[in-house]
Amino acid sequence: xxxxxxxxxxxxxxxxxxxxxxxxxxxxxxxxxxxxxxxxxxxxxxxxxxxxxxxxxxxxxxxxxxxxxxx
Amino acid sequence: xxxxxxxxxxxxxxxxxxxxxxxxxxxxxxxxxxxxxxxxxxxxxxxxxxxxxxxxxxxxxxxxxxxxxxxxxxxxxxxxxxxxxxxxxxxxxxxxxxxxxxxxxxxxxxxxxxxxxxxxxxxxxxxxxxxxxxxxxxxxxxxxxxxxxxxxxxxxxxxxxxxxxxxxxxxxxxxxxxxxxxxxxxxxxxxxxxxxxxxxxxxxxxxxxxxxxxxxxxxxxxxxxxxxxxxxxxxxxxxxxxxxxxxxxxxxxxxxxxxxxxxxxxxxxxxxxxxxxxxxxxxxxxxxxxxxxx
Amino acid sequence: xxxxxxxxxxxxxxxxxxxxxxxxxxxxxxxxxxxxxxxxxxxxxxxxxxxxxxxxxxxxxxxxxxxxxxxxxxxxxxxxxxxxxxxxxxxxxxxxxxxxxxxxxxxxxxxxxxxxxxxxxxxxxxxxxxxxxxxxxxxxxxxxxxxxxxxxxxxxxxxxxxxxxxxxxxxxxxxxxxxxxxxxxxxxxxxxxxxxxxxxxxxxxxxxxxxxxxxxxxxxxxxxxxxxxxxxxxxxxxxxxxxxxxxxxxxxxxxxxxxxxxxxxxxxxxxxxxxxxxxxxxxxxxxxxxxxxxxxxxxxxxxxxxxxxxxxxxxxxxxxxxxxxxxxxxxxxxxxxxxxxxxxxxxxxxxxxxxxxxxxxxxxxxxxxxxxxxxxxxxxxxxxxxxxxxxxxxxxxxxxxxxxxxxxx
Numbered sequence: 096x097x098x099x100x101x102x103x104x105x106x107x108x109x110x111x112x113x114x115x116x117x118x119x120x121x122x123x124x125x126x127x128x129x130x131x132x133x134x135x136x137x138x139x140x141x142x143x144x145x146x147x148x149x150x151x152x153x154x155x156x157x158x159x160x161x162x163x164x165x166x
Numbered sequence: 167x168x169x170x171x172x173x174x175x176x177x178x179x180x181x182x183x184x185x186x187x188x189x190x191x192x193x194x195x196x197x198x199x200x201x202x203x204x205x206x207x208x209x210x211x212x213x214x215x216x217x218x219x220x221x222x223x224x225x226x227x228x229x230x231x232x233x234x235x236x237x238x239x240x241x242x243x244x245x246x247x248x249x250x251x252x253x254x255x256x257x258x259x260x261x262x263x264x265x266x267x268x269x270x271x272x273x274x275x276x277x278x279x280x281x282x283x284x285x286x287x288x289x290x291x292x293x294x295x296x297x298x299x300x301x302x303x304x305x306x307x308x309x310x311x312x313x314x315x316x317x318x319x320x321x322x323x324x325x326x327x328x329x330x331x332x333x334x335x336x337x338x339x340x341x342x343x344x345x346x347x348x349x350x351x352x353x354x355x356x357x358x359x360x361x362x363x364x365x366x367x368x369x370x371x372x373x374x375x376x377x378x379x380x381x382x383x384x385x386x387x388x389x390x391x392x393x394x395x396x397x398x399x400x401x402x403x404x405x406x407x408x409x410x411x412x413x414x415x416x417x418x419x420x421x422x423x424x425x426x427x428x429x430x431x432x433x434x435x436x437x438x439x440x441x442x443x444x445x446x447x448x449x450x451x452x453x454x455x456x457x458x459x460x
Numbered sequence: 461x462x463x464x465x466x467x468x469x470x471x472x473x474x475x476x477x478x479x480x481x482x483x484x485x486x487x488x489x490x491x492x493x494x495x496x497x498x499x500x501x502x503x504x505x506x507x508x509x510x511x512x513x514x515x516x517x518x519x520x521x522x523x524x525x526x527x528x529x530x531x532x533x534x535x536x537x538x539x540x541x542x543x544x545x546x547x548x549x550x551x552x553x554x555x556x557x558x559x560x561x562x563x564x565x566x567x568x569x570x571x572x573x574x575x576x577x578x579x580x581x582x583x584x585x586x587x588x589x590x591x592x593x594x595x596x597x598x599x600x601x602x603x604x605x606x607x608x609x610x611x612x613x614x615x616x617x618x619x620x621x622x623x624x625x626x627x628x629x630x631x632x633x634x635x636x637x638x639x640x641x642x643x644x645x646x647x648x649x650x651x652x653x654x655x656x657x658x659x660x661x662x663x664x665x666x667x668x669x670x671x672x673x674x675x676x677x678x679x680x681x682x683x684x685x686x687x688x689x690x691x692x693x694x695x696x697x698x699x700x701x702x703x704x705x706x707x708x709x710x711x712x713x714x715x716x717x718x719x720x721x722x723x724x725x726x727x728x729x730x731x732x733x734x735x736x737x738x739x740x741x742x743x744x745x746x747x748x749x750x751x752x753x754x755x756x757x758x759x760x761x762x763x764x765x766x767x768x769x770x771x772x773x774x775x776x777x778x779x780x781x782x783x784x785x786x787x788x789x790x791x792x793x794x795x796x797x798x799x800x801x802x803x804x805x806x807x808x809x810x811x812x813x814x815x816x817x818x819x820x821x822x823x824x825x826x827x828x829x830x831x832x833x834x835x836x837x838x839x840x841x842x843x844x845x846x847x848x849x850x851x852x853x854x855x856x857x858x859x860x861x862x863x864x865x866x867x868x869x
Contacts (some may be wrong), residue, residue, distance in 0.1 A: 099175075106193035108376075113386045114348075131193065149174050150350035151389075153198025154188060155205070158174040186730055219712050221556070232719055232731065237712045239559070240721035242582050245552045248544065252553030253712065255540050256513050256560040260713055278552075281545040444540065451534040452480045455488075 098136035107131035194385030196347035196373025227294035244274030304378030340365030348392035399430035505641025515553035547572035567593035581620035589648035607854025608662035634668035705749035768797030785862035816840035
């Protein structure tokens with residue numbers, strides 16, 4: 096699982112952090128050029144790919160990518 | 167292909183005008199979330215992008231069309247629905263979506279809204295209701311709760327507030343749904359449903375204005391408020407969901423539910439829209455013309 | 461028939477009346493010689509000019525225009541007529557519909573015209589062609605609803621806020637009402653500007669002989685569509701495909717995805733409110749596209765001007781007694797000319813100035829307390845006396861009243 100975020104679009108609202116049912120996201124210490132605090136993903140292996148973070152983001156800045164397992 | 171899994175990157179590429187991003191909206195503003203939902207809804211329905219026309223009035227919500235790679239017309243305060251009527255009637259092939267705010271639609275624009283509902287013009291009206299006039303700095307709007315403090319009500323608001331969804335239902339709208347911006351999946355579903363309705367669809371999105379609504383502290387508290395204080399309305403007597411069954415709409419206004427946000431699909435029906443009726447009118451008119459000519 | 465080709469789409473639309481015989485404007489406007497009113501002539505002119513969308517609101521003395529459009533537009537393919545909830549909705553609907561490549565019109569009188577001003581400004585800012593008829597009645601406010609007046613001349617020019625330019629036309633007979641209406645649509649499309657067509661309660665309800673042309677005999681000048689490739693297209697850029705200050709006009713439903721806003725915008729159509737330069741370029745272009753084409757737009761009627769040292773200036777219904785007075789005066793040997801404005805705005809400033817060089821006196825005949833009067837004073841630049849001949853209250857000037865002013869030393 097990859098948690099991709101377009102840094103320049105993020106406004107640090109924290110909705111993604113709040114909505115994640117697995118509490119995977121938290122505030123990082125990284126600011127973008129506008130001074131907004133970006134979220135970061137910990138324990139991505141617990142991500143259930145519900146995509147609530149993608150949906151809740153007011154900037155459409157988040158993309159969750161699933162790494163396909165080809166049997 | 168599972169449309170739900172279409173990547174946000176691809177959607178941004180297709181539907182957003184990159185050169186003017188990031189948006190002017192404040193951190194935590196619900197407008198961006200509604201944009202997110204509408205883009206997903208139109209993409210999942212495969213609506214031809216050339217046929218999309220976004221009509222808006224004045225206010226923060228009305229700035230949405232500028233960001234969409236589609237036709238957009240940002241009109242005057244309160245008049246979006248009147249413009250949309252002219253646009254939709256003269257080209258039934260277009261998918262006309264109106265973005266409006268609570269002040270735009272229920273103060274200055276209330277008249278045009280009620281009449282479009284009455285005419286059953288087949289447009290989708292998305293009202294982004296943050297219970298304030300955001301753009302101008304936080305004055306009350308007709309949906310601001312009684313008792314609120316604001317820049318124009320320093321001694322508290324002494325006016326009752328409208329429930330726009332109930333108003334729409336009373337006026338005769340075909341489809342009315344009310345969600346908060348925290349209810350992503352339900353909102354997308356309702357927007358899709360509304361876009362497919364033959365008549366006028368009204369989707370009310372209770373939204374956040376973190377800058378003017380200071381009582382919530384931070385944006386995350388605001389989101390929690392939407393999730394915790396909303397109560398699902400179901401008009402069905404035999405519903406087997408967790409939705410509360412209100413006896414009737416009046417029950418929603420009782421003191422027990424004060425401060426709660428009522429969400430859900432308020433009404434869902436179908437009836438002949440303006441185009442259906444106008445084409446019948448046309449047949450009558452033409453018949454009468456040729457009868458007279460004889 | 462020189463109708464723009466996109467109309468072909470109507471016949472194929474779902475719910476269309478392929479089974480029923482097509483009705484043309486020529487079929488509806490029969491007989492070709494009628495004893496018609498000014499309001500009827502405006503409707504006939506609009507239909508001949510390919511107007512197919514009308515939104516309006518009942519108001520004396522313009523109501524008949526709405527009623528006739530309601531009767532005729534559904535007969536024509538793609539024709540729609542709506543009675544809206546108020547005049548603001550009416551003007552908004554016609555501006556919206558114009559972007560579907562429709563020629564659109566609304567009609568009202570004083571109180572409704574005042575309501576429409578904000579959105580007329582929107583049409584100026586987005587360069588949307590449309591025709592707004594104001595059948596003037598005595599004001600202010602509710603006034604004398606059934607009586608004629610010419611009190612909205614300045615409002616027609618300056619009613620909406622900000623720097624803007626509109627075209628204002630005013631016929632003086634039922635026959636002319638038909639032709640000036642056609643001209644209104646052509647000018648609106650050509651210059652992408654709202655055109656205000658003035659009339660008045662007298663002209664609206666007076667019956668005169670009306671000769672109705674066939675559609676084939678009408679010249680239609682349509683708006684220029686966008687044909688450039690999408691990557692090179694910018695909604696408000698001008699002068700790059702051919703010399704002009706008027707941009708090509710897009711239509712909803714195509715690939716160009718034009719964005720329209722009432723905010724100051726750059727030529728890419730994006731809001732650009734922080735730049736004084738962008739605002740100036742945009743608003744000056746609105747002015748220049750009209751002002752640069754002065755001779756194409758301005759029209760007036762001059763009679764008996766030979767060796768005239770007095771000129772009676774009039775327009776609209778008041779020009780009828782004015783002409784009678786001038787003819788009587790000439791018969792009595794006075795050297796008096798007649799100048800009738802047909803285009804009120806843009807004002808024929810150079811033309812007035814030229815005339816003022818040879819003329820001792822202008823007599824301005826208006827059914828108001830002086831509106832065009834001030835422009836005559838301004839542009840005669842002190843070369844001539846300008847005499848007031850104003851009348852209000854709903855009665856027309858009598859030729860005798862005007863003759864008295866002509867004869868006065």
